[in-house]
Amino acid sequence: MDSVGIMDKVFLLPLIMASSFVIILFVGKRFSERVTSSIGIGAVGACFVLSLVIGAQWINRVDNPPTGAAAVAAEEACLGGPGDDPQAREGGGRGAEPGSAERGAPTGAAPGESAAVLGQEGGGSTESPSAEGGQAESAQAKRGETIPVCASITWFETAVSTSQTIKFEAGTVLDGLSALMLFVVSIISLLVHIYSKEYLHDDRRFTHYYAFLSLFTASMLFFVLGSNSLQMLVGWELVGVCSFVLIGHWWEEGNNTYAALKAFLTNRVGDTGLIIGVIVTFFAAGATSFNVFRLNEAALSGKVSSTLLLIGAIALFWGVTSKSGQFPLHTWLPDAMAGPTPVSALIHAATMVVAGVYLIARLYGVFYAGLQINNNTINYVAFIGGFTALIGAGLAFVQKDIKKVLAYSTVSQLGYMVMALGVGAWTAAVFHLFTHAFFKASMFLGAGSVSHACHHTFDMDEMGGLKKKMPITRWTFMFSGFALAGIFPFAGFFSKDEILAGAANGQGGNAYTIMLVFGLVVAFMTAAYMGRTYYRTFEGEYRGHAHPHESPKIMTIPLIILTTFATIGGVVNFPGKLTEWLRLPQTFGGRLEHYVQPEWAGRFPTLDVAEFNPWLATGSVLLALLGMFIGIGWYANRLYERKLTERSKVLHAGYTFLANKYYLDALYENVIRDRGVFPLARASYWFNQYVVDGIVNAVGVGSRSVGNFLYKYLDQGAIDGAVNGTGIVSDESGQLLRRIQTGKVQQYAALFFFGATVLTIFFVVFIR
Amino acid sequence: MLINAYLLLAAVLFCIGVYGVLARRNGVLVLMSIELILNSVNINLVAFGAWWGAQQPCGAAQGCAATIGPVFALFVITVAAAEVGVGLALVLMLYRNFKSIDIDQVDSMKG
Amino acid sequence: MTNAPTYLPEYIMFGLIASSMVVAAVRVVTTKNVVHAALWLVLVLGGVAGLFILLASEFTAITQVLVYIGAIVVLFLFGIMLTRAPLGKSADLDNNVAQRIVGALVGLSLLGVMVYGLVNRWSDQKIELVGSSTRQLGQTTEQISDSIFSTYLVPFEVVSVLLLAALIGAIVLARRD
Structure with missing residues (x-):
């Protein structure tokens, strides 16, 4: 029997930090600073000790890897169900295991139902998408491999058809990477907690600060331990929210609020990419699981179209670009210095910005196969990483603010890590993350x-x-x-x-x-x-x-x-x-x-x-x-x-x-926002005002005006010619449309239903 | 029994409701028309549920695809109740502020 | 076809209910008396409950009666009274003619396209209820409650949150300050 130790109970770590958050937030105000900070330090200290224990247990597991049945069971736990070997399941030996029995039964058919229904519904779900070798072979391959320790519960299930349900799981993954991250996050967080006690002494929102420091740590631990990309997305967003709160800790000053907003919005830009990436990889992997190992497995199997993987990898990388401050979305990172310095240390060293690097490392199969790292001499991730490293270092030269120097240095070093991942130096990247x-x-x-x-x-x-x-x-x-x-x-x-x-x-x-x-x-x-x-x-x-x-x-x-x-x-x-x-x-x-x-x-x-x-x-x-x-x-x-x-x-x-930071901020604010987004907003406003409302009126009270309009142009249009005509068209339609700003909700409703009718006609008659 | 009997009746009710929403001026009456629309949807849901049940009879105590019809009809009833609650609160506020519940008088949003 | 069950009684019941519903629904949207509109609405809602019984969905029918006729219509009547609507006929319940015509046009075109779609696609489908039990149809209260609290638990929770939000929203809107 392999020794799992407490490695399948790692959910305790984020739980401890989250409860610390709740306690500090709700009762912290009643206590002195001393008690408040002690709660936080105690919680994170406990996490640190646990992370040490977990690390030791992991090392032990690598030295004595599980073999045979234990390895197969561990693998099943991590893949969220039996692997790709149907023979093993039919062989009967593992049919009785709770995991496979649970998965074998679709929502519709529980034990005790009539045989007809079971026969109808039970058939489809036990078929797995592909078959690669039998149990014997897979058990052989397991020997010497170090399979992560996973634990999961069913998050939700959804029926994709009457015979097949997809089970989405929430779980934890503990392998070398996450064990290392647990150590790094908890020790840095511990030291930051201790340091903040003096640095934030007598701050007017001391309780609030400690509460969010705890939540920040909890989110990062949650992110690191997540066993599927959905869960990682949740952790990712939580980290973003906490950074927003902490960067804007002293929100009385406009600059800080601005910096917090900038960090948040820039990250949102990237999060869009991440969501797209999660969706793309989900479908690329056969639309059955968000499990990270399943995604990697599918990506590395060579059966998925490489274009799809490339799109998925680049979309995911777009998320990394914002979170890990890669070019061109690194601009929020130096501004994030507006937060208290210990927060900067936490953001820049252990939690937020390395989330992106961790994401690449975790879904490395997708990136490896998508970017064809083994088959290239340059690729997108490596190039962006290297370029970011270069420009970050360049910017660090001209800063007067010591924290900004360090911020750009972080940008540069993150670029280094991303570059390392891009060139296939996985361990080097993780190692650099650590140091x-x-x-x-x-x-x-x-x-x-x-x-x-x-x-x-x-x-x-x-x-x-x-x-x-x-x-x-x-x-x-x-x-x-x-x-x-x-x-x-x-x-x-x-x-x-x-x-x-x-x-x-x-x-x-x-x-x-x-x-x-x-x-x-x-x-x-x-x-x-x-x-x-x-x-x-x-x-x-x-x-x-x-x-x-x-x-x-x-x-x-x-x-x-x-x-x-x-x-x-x-x-x-x-x-x-x-x-x-x-x-x-x-x-x-x-x-x-x-x-x-x-x-x-x-x-x-x-x-x-x-x-x-x-x-x-x-x-x-x-x-x-x-x-x-x-x-x-x-x-x-x-x-x-x-x-x-x-x-x-x-x-x-x-x-x-x-x-001037390569004029990137100027580009974003003056060109994209002022010249791009605002005109777009104005254009859509104009469209809404003149075109949409115009149609409403044309439906509502415009029939007579349209009659006049047509009469005028049928009568005179031919004579006056096109040049005159266009001028009058714009003038007249402007006049026409100006009058119909009624604000009457039922006219809008009429337009809405009319539009729905048109769409229905389109779908019913043309698309069928 | 043809399923279209139910579906067509629902369509007729739906369109009467749409007419009511567009043609009525009194806020309470507009809400009533919305109830017509919601009810027509319920007829559809339950009819399809019964149709499904007739196609694939359910077996044991639990797990039965056909329950989706009535279940979602119940959800719609709940949502309708919530909608009427909020809608009537809006109408009351309208009455308080404009001394009238004619919704075509509420055009302070006009451009 | 000789042994096929006859659906004549069902058709007769359906025809009675449906025709009264259509008439009542038309009256709801055309009557000049607000209170009458509410009473016509009761007839429509009751008709819907009757249809549910025809479709063997008794639980939904009962809920329909309880919630709609018992609660929502009463709420409407309260709304009418609280806004001091005239109890007799009043001329200002409808919009002007243009808007009514637009409404009629939109409604009719929507009806046209829906009828077209339904006739095209669903004409050959029948609900063959005779011979199957309520349980087989999945319409017993037990089955419905089972599936609400297992398969559709998440929507159920969402609906409960929605109700809470509506409750708070209604209070916030209606309170006097």
């Missing part, structure tokens, strides 16, 4: 600590020289900066290097060379802007007017913990080759590849894992060091005083272009 969560959270909280000390400003013009006054913040920020820049041996180095190696290696022998170049350029730029940011904040002379001091322990301890992870987190996926050279124990290397990357034939593509490449690694570190020296040197040697950007036209143009 990025720590160093970025650390830097955000560090920025918050700096601002806490400097009268709540984030402007780097008012910082500088803080290294003496805030040593802990400085060291943590510096180490995290090294990690972000990818300096050996910090965590970022390993993950970034794995992505570069993955791009160089590619899939199926196709190297993604262009993506590799993108990656190297971004590595250089990242180091350079981090050097700049670090220098402007902590070195040189203090330029502000406050009296900076180190933040209290409750803020620095989370920083230290996060920085520790950012520093040594690389060991989690230590490159295998390096392990050999350093004569470390074999189990030390490639742990994520072993424990996280799924091995489940048919539900996850077989990926070529890139080997550690010493030349590439050395090159990227050298590039990063060079970038860092340039970034620091520029400010240390006061090169900026030479005002290069003002002297050189080219540089100045470049600066202006960057400072």
Whole structure:
């Protein structure tokens, strides 16, 4: 018997956070800040402990994978019913299992019904769409595979015909990926909860803040654990709502409200794509299940049209584009800095923005098959990821606000992860997600600590020289900066290097060379802007007017913990080759590849894992060091005083272009909204006013006018000619239509029924 | 019995209702006409339910496709009750504000 | 065909009910007296209940009588009284002639297309009820309640929410402040 442990009870985690939300929301006001925050911290702490236990159990499961019947049962649980092997079901051995018996009975026919009905209705549902081998073979294949632990209940059922019902399930999936995400989400959330206690001290909506922090965590955990795309959609939207609330936490200031709205609306644009993607993939997979494994299975089976999969993947990616801040929908992310800094850390490190990356990783089969990752040297996802990484890094150069630098850096790093997924470096992307969560959270909280000390400003013009006054913040920020820049041996180095190696290696022998170049350029730029940011904040002379001091322990301890992870987190996926050279124990290397990357034939593509490449690694570190020296040197040697950007036209143009964020906001607001949407709205208003109402009137009181109208034109139209005619037509129809703005509801009703009649005629007579 | 007898009767009732909605001016009478429309739909639902039941007889205590007719007729009755409740509240408000329940006087939305 | 059950009584009943319903419905939309309109409506609704019984759907028929005649018509009468409608004949119940003609035209064209569609598609379909029990037709109260609370549970819950919303909406609209 395989050990499932508490891995099938993971629904507890979102449940704990959700109950914390409810408790804080409804009774939090009666308690002091201390009690309120303790409830939140306690809940998320419990989640953290559970996630550790679950992680340990998962590792144990990978080391002792279930075999035989246990594997088949686990597989059935994850696929929401028996797999594609009808022989096994007819063989009788598993007929008695509750899962298959439940599925065998359609809604209409329960035990005890008359035989005739059973015969009629029972027949269709036990036939499965395809058949691939028998039980023996599938059990054989299960050996050594690590099948996720799934638990599910029936959400709702719907009858598609008298003989077939589709059962939609709500359930949880626990595999390496979700276990890792549970760990990341709960630890970052825990530290943010602790940190916020001081940062939001005496805030007027402290209770509200903690309540939504809990809900945010709950939604993210729910999203991560979702076993089907519908459920993930629900989690996705919940995360969006919570981010809206938290970004607009200080809604008394117009800017914050605007930023929250912008985040929400931009995400809605992408959510449309996600919904379309969910629908397309559902139908592509045979319209029987939203289960993620079923979707992957169908996509990888090669039986689904690749065009359909491509459409599905691109539509899903459109959702990712908004949520994970990919070009061109990344513009909400820097504005989301309007929220409290711990929220920024949570959004940017662990919860919201990585949801998109997680979605790709979870539905990787769809993306892999849809974009033909193994058969290309460039594809849409990889390109958008690389491009986003590049433009994010570019924008990070010209920001004065330290949080905005970090925001654009997040955009850039997310682009990196998406690019990694695009080139097939699945584990590298997940690994980078993991390391990025720590160093970025650390830097955000560090920025918050700096601002806490400097009268709540984030402007780097008012910082500088803080290294003496805030040593802990400085060291943590510096180490995290090294990690972000990818300096050996910090965590970022390993993950970034794995992505570069993955791009160089590619899939199926196709190297993604262009993506590799993108990656190297971004590595250089990242180091350079981090050097700049670090220098402007902590070195040189203090330029502000406050009296900076180190933040209290409750803020620095989370920083230290996060920085520790950012520093040594690389060991989690230590490159295998390096392990050999350093004569470390074999189990030390490639742990994520072993424990996280799924091995489940048919539900996850077989990926070529890139080997550690010493030349590439050395090159990227050298590039990063060079970038860092340039970034620091520029400010240390006061090169900026030479005002290069003002002297050189080219540089100045470049600066202006960057400072205006590539004019994307201008494009959205001035061109698309003002020139596109508003005119469209005006046009439809005009149409409504003049055309639709005109028809109403023509039906209602217009008969005489139309008579006059026709008389006039039959009489005179031939003589006056077309030129005169058109002028009079517009004038006359305008006059005619102007008079009939009656506002009488029954005339509208008449039009409505008339339209319904016309449509009915159309359907009955022509379509049949 | 031809199913069309029921369906045609429902169609006639429906159209009488439509006429009433369009031609009546008194708010209460418009609501009554809407009731006619809803009832014609109910006739259709129950007739199709019976038709289905006659085609595929139901067996045991539960699970029977033909119940969809009466069940949805019940839903429609419920919705009609809700509709009349809200509709009469609207009419009352109309009366309070305009001292009349002639809905063609309510044209403050006109362009 | 010799053994085929005769449906003559059913046709006769149907004809009586249907003709009275049509007459009553026409009177509902044409009468000059508001209270009479409500009473004619009772006749239509009662006719619908009768048709339900003809279709072997007793539970729906009873509900129809209880809810429509018992509650909704009473509600209408209350509405008429609360808005102080004249109890006798009044001339201003209808719209002007143009709007009435439009209404008639729309109604007739809708009727035409529906009749066309129904005759084309459903002429050969019959409801053969003779010989089958209410249970076989799926019309017993037990079966209906079973399917409401199992198969159609979600719509049922939605309807209950709708009723709540309507309740609150009606209170909000009708309260005096």
